[in-house]
Amino acid sequence: MAKKSQGLIEAIEVKKDYQMEKITVNALRGVSLTINKGDFAMIVGPSGSGKTTLMHILGALDHPSSGKVYIEGKDITTTDDWELTLIRRKKVGFIFQTFNLIPTLTALENVMIPTEPLKIDENEVIKRAKNLLKIVGLEERMFHKPSELSGGQRQRVSVARSLINDPQIIMADEPTGNLDSITGLKIISLLRELNEKEEKTCVMVTHDQNLLKYATKRIYIVDGMIARIETGKYTETLSHELP
Amino acid sequence: MLKLSLLNLFRRKSRTFLSLLGITIGVGTLIAMVAVVDGTYSQFNSLIAQFQGLSIMEKDSANQTLSKLDITLKDKLENVQGVRTVLPEIWLMPTSIDGKSLSLESMTSTPPFIYGVDTMEYTKMRGNGWIGELDKGKKLQPSDNKKAMIGAKVAETYDKFVGSSIKLGDKTFEVVGIMKNESSLMETIIVIPLDDARIMSALPVDKVNSYYVELENAKDDGKIKKIIEFKYGNELDASTSSDYSDQFSSVLGNFRMVVILVGLLAAIVSAIGVINTMLMNVMERKREIGTLKAGGWSSIHIIKMILIEAALIGVIGALLGLLLGLSLTYILNILFGLDSVITQELLTQSALFAIGLSLFAGLYPAYRAAKLDPVEAMTY
C-alpha cells in the first residue's frame, strides 16, 4: 500500500473513530481519495456523514485514527503537532462557516493575524494583506471591524486571511452556510477565481446540491464512506449565472 | 502581539477591571502599610542617632515617666570613669496647653510632652541628648526659670515664636528657643528647667525620673553601661542607643512581617482573580484560538499571547497600585501627621511582585489555551 503518491493530497484507507462514553462513533470508515493540484473539489453528503472530519484530516488539522495521508508526498499521519503546525502555516489556508474573525481587530488586522507571531517584516505583510483585500473586493473596507461588515464581507475577509501565508491549498468548511444564496455564490465565484487565476487547490465541504456544478471534482460521502467520486472538467462559465 | 493582547483584555471590561482592582488594592495597601512602618522606623533611627550616651532608668520600669531615681545617684554616676555629664530628667504630660486640654491631639499623633532638665548640666553638655538642635532663639541657661524651649510642631500648632508665652497647666512659661524639625517623635517636646517640672510632676525634691549620661567617648557606651550596671545594677537599668534600636527594630520588624504577610494574602486572593479572569477569557475564545492554530500559530504562540495578557493585567494593576499606594500614604501623612517613607525599593519590588504574580497566574490559563484541540474548539 505504501505507493508513492502522485496527487497533492492523498488519503489511503483513512479511518477516524471518536470514543464516546459508551459507544465508539466511526466518523470515517476507510476513505481513500486523491486531490490533484488545481482541483476544485467539493465534499458533499448528509449531516453527520463525516465531511468536516475528513476535511480537517486532509488539511493537517487532525490526525486520523488509522490510514495514511500524504501532502505533497509527505506522510502527515506520523508527524507531531509541531510539524502539523508548520504544514498548516505553509501549505493550507482554512475558511470556516462561522468566519471566526476577531471582533476587536479591523479587516486588515484580521487578514494579517496568522503572521502575527512570525518574524516577517510587518510592512511586507501589510502590503500583502492589502493586496488580498483588493482581490476579495474589500479594499475600501479594510479599516472596518467585523461588526461593521455584512456576512458576505466577513467571509471575504476570512478568505483573504486564509491566503496570507500564500498556501497552495484552501480548505473551506461550508463557507456559504451562513450566507444567503446570492452572497454564497459570490464567495464560490471568488474561490473559483483563486482556483483558476492563482492556481490554488480548493477543497470545500458543502450541503448545497446547487453548488456542485462549480466543482471539478465531487466527492460524495455517506456514513463515513465514499459513495462515489465524480471528476469532470468544469465547462460552463460562471460569470453569466451570477446576478 | 502586544496590541492584540491589550485589545483582548478590554473586550471584557468589567471582568478585567475586577481583577485589576484586586491587584491595585493589594499593591496600594501594601505600599502604604510598609511606608508607614518604614517611616516610623526611620524617624526612630534619626532620633537614636542624636542620642549618643546612656539612658538610666529605675530597674524594671517600663518607661521614663514610671521610673523614679534618687538625686544622689547623679554624683555616683559622675564618678564613673568615662562619664562626661549626667543630666537629671523629669518627664510628664502637660494637663493642658494655653488652657486647652490635649485629648484630641493625643489620639492622632505624638502628643506634646514636658521634658524637665537640670539647666546647669544641660549647658555643660557637648551634644544635645534627646533634645535635638536649636533652630531659633537660645538655649536654656542655668539661672532660667519659667522658660521653655519647644519643638517645631508645638510652635506650629500653638502659633508660638521666640518671646511668646505658653501656658502649661496653670503655669506660664516664656518661649526662649524653638527646636529644629528633625524627628517627628521629638517635635512635640517642651523643654523646661528641672525644678519647674518637679512642681508639676509632684515628685519629691530628692527624686528625678531618669538620667541622661553623656560620655567622653560615645563608642565606649557598651563598656560603661556594664560598669554602671555592675555597680548599681540592683537599682537601675542603663540603655545604650543600640539597645533602644534593637528593641524597637525587633518590634517593628515583627510588625513589618505581619504587614507583608497580610499583603501576600491579598496578593494570593487577587492572583486567584486573575486566574479566573484569564480562564474565562480563554474558554470564551476557544473558537478564536482554534482558528489561530488552524492558521499556523503554534502552541508557544498561543501561550505567549495569554501570558502577555496576564502580564498586562499585572503591569496596569501595579501602576494603579503605585498611584493608590502613593495617595494613600499621602493622605495618611496628612490625617495622622505621620512621616511615612516610600522607598524606590518598595515601589519597584511591589510592582515587580504584582507583575510576576500575574504572569504566574496566567500560566495555567495559557497552558489550557495551548492544549485546546483546534478541531474540538471549532465544534463549539
Ligand SMILES: Nc1ncnc2c1ncn2[C@@H]1O[C@H](COP(=O)(O)OP(=O)(O)OP(=O)(O)O)[C@@H](O)[C@H]1O
Ligand atoms: N469531537 C467529536 N467528538 C465525538 N464525535 C464527533 C466529534 N466530531 C464529530 N463527531 C461525530 O462524527 C460524525 C461526523 O461528524 P462531522 O462533523 O464530520 O459531520 P459533517 O458531515 O461535517 O456534518 P455537518 O454537515 O452536520 O457539519 C458525527 O456523527 C459526529 O457526531
Ligand SMILES: [Mg+2]
Ligand atoms: Mg460539518
